[in-house]
Amino acid sequence: MAQNHEIAKEVLDAVGGKENIASFAHCATRLRIMVNDKEKIDQKQVENIEKVKGAFFNAGQYQIIFGTGTVNQIYEEMEKLGLDGSSKEEVKSQAKQQGGHFQRAIRTFGDVFVPIIPVLVATGLFMGLRGLLTQPEVLSWFGTTPEALSPNFLLYTKVLTDTAFAFLPALVAWSAFRVFGGSPVLGIILGLMLVNPALPNAYSVADGSAEPLTMFGFIPVVGYQGSVLPAFFVGLLGAKFERYLRKRIPESLDLILTPFLTLLVMITLGLFAIGPVFHSLEEVVLHGTTAVLNMPYGIAGIIIGFLHQIIVVTGVHHIFNLLEIQLLEKTGVNPFNAIITCAMAAQAAACLAVGLKTKDAKLKALALPSSFSAFLGITEPAIFGVNLRYMKPFIMGLIGGAAGGFLASLLHLAGTGMAITVLPGTLLYLNSQLPMYILCNLVAMAIGFALTWVFGFNDKMLNDMKIADK
Structure with missing residues (x-):
């Protein structure tokens, strides 16, 4: 070696x-x-x-x-x-200058949301554990019931599960200021202003227990708990406005005037213009996503399960972060995670089939670790190193993903969080869904593995590629 x-x-x-x-x-x-x-x-x-x-x-x-x-x-x-x-970050900065406008926009969008995903992953795990610990079947093992749980204990679990989404605008605005060259602390403050307790709580307005404020007789103003797009655009425009001010305000006044004007102008725009407009757009995106996921007869699972790993190959899959965050914030569950997990499990199984079937030592040494990585939720080594190189295993994995996604959609399977899948993803389905989660993934894996073993790969393909490379 x-x-x-x-x-x-x-x-x-x-x-x-x-x-x-x-x-x-x-x-x-x-x-x-x-x-x-x-x-x-x-x-x-x-x-x-x-x-x-x-x-x-x-x-x-x-x-x-x-x-x-x-x-x-x-x-x-x-x-x-x-x-x-x-x-x-420096390499990413250089890379941003390349590619089309759409690719650069998606890349930037991903740069904003990727840093906050670990917090949302942790929150999803807390939700899963809370669901497990409050199940009557689990509590019966300890001789108790959900009604007997301490209110203080339940309050403690709500702190763990609700905080990240209640203050999500602060996280998004902070990250946007960081990406677009502003002062991240100003982003945090602007995001917190969007969820200030003095404003009508967005959740209370949604359930009818509170009314929005009406400014200037026609502008509805609410808090933006759990919102993403308003905070994103407040952060984007706020960072650019701050940089504009710093170039024009004398250094002797910069410390006083720049943060003052940035916060004053941007929270005014955020509450009276950016917030109402982009919150409405956010609702449209959410309803569109929900409509697709609610398509009958498992159609959504087939479409998403088949296409997801193709989109991963293109590198623009970070756009789904917004959709998953919205689903979790508005509905508390994430059916998208269940479907894409099947897509990833199928690619892992297709790669495993190649590794077990081939007699080539180098390909075996590549495919087996790559499949294990994919079972942990990182499919790139399996896709680019094995499946896509021989193409047929990739296609068989897509078919397996569609089959598993179809079943997940029919069973209305939905995770309590995001960003972890396949084996680690089991932690998002501890609220009585675990058997269905395992079933859907086994179906995806079985089909991806069997099709690859029978139709998708043989060592003749490997030899043909070696001859073509000479």
């Missing part, structure tokens, strides 16, 4: 040498490289390097998949070869 130092040298040679690397960084599984000239990259040479599980251009970067742990070691070895690593 080649040493990591040798692998780093091979990577450097295959991407065109030091002079072709503008900057490089790494994330959890991938080496992310900005190159000066794409034509100097030898794609076949990169894919044949030991431990490489796939390589492709995405979001303006050349991304080489090594997997967790390994990528850190390869990155360190490349630094030893005389390359200066960049932060992931």
Whole structure:
């Protein structure tokens, strides 16, 4: 087995040498490289390097998949070869200049929402655990009932499950200010202003127990608890307005006037213009999403289960973060998670079938760890390293995802959170849904595995590819 130092040298040679690397960084599984000239990259040479599980251009970067742990070691070895690593943010900043307007917009949208996902993941887990601990069947094991639970204990669990969504605008506005170059602390304050207790609570207005304020005789004003789009655009415009002010206000007055004017102007716009407009748009998006998910006969599951991993390949799947956040905030459940989990489980099973069926030692060593990674919710190594390379396993995985999604949709399966799937995702279905969750994923896996084993792969495909590469 080649040493990591040798692998780093091979990577450097295959991407065109030091002079072709503008900057490089790494994330959890991938080496992310900005190159000066794409034509100097030898794609076949990169894919044949030991431990490489796939390589492709995405979001303006050349991304080489090594997997967790390994990528850190390869990155360190490349630094030893005389390359200066960049932060992931710097590489992303360069990448934002590439691609079409739509791709850049989705990338920016993802940059805003990805940092707040860990908090929403934790909240989803709290919801799942709360559902488990309040089930009569579970409580009966301890000789008690839901009615006998301490009100203080239930209040404590509500603090865990409700806080992130009650103050979601503060998280979104903070992240938007950070991404668009403003002062994040101003974003936090603007987001908190949008949910100030002095405003009518959005949940109370929704259930009819409170009325919106009417400003200037015609503008309805409410708090924006759980809203996303108003906070996003307040953050975007607020950061740009702050930067505009800093360029024009004398340094001696900057500390006083810039935050004062930024907060004054943006909360006025947020409550009286941006909030009402984008909250209405948010409702339209939510109703549209709900309508698709409520399509009869499991049609939504078929469509989403089949298409989701194709969208992952394009790199614009971060747009779904908004939809999942809205579903959780408005309904408390996330049926989208259940469907896409089946799509990922099917790709994992297709990759596993390739790994078990092939007699090629290198492909087996690539496919088996990649399938395990996919069962943990990270499908890129399986997709780009194995399934998409031979195409048929990818298609069989799509069919399995559609079948599992169909069943999940018919059973109205819905998670209590977002962003974790397949094996870790079981924690989102502890509220009596776990047997159905396991069933849907087993169906997706069985179909993806069986179709790949019978129709999707044989070693002749591997040999044909090797001949084509020569």
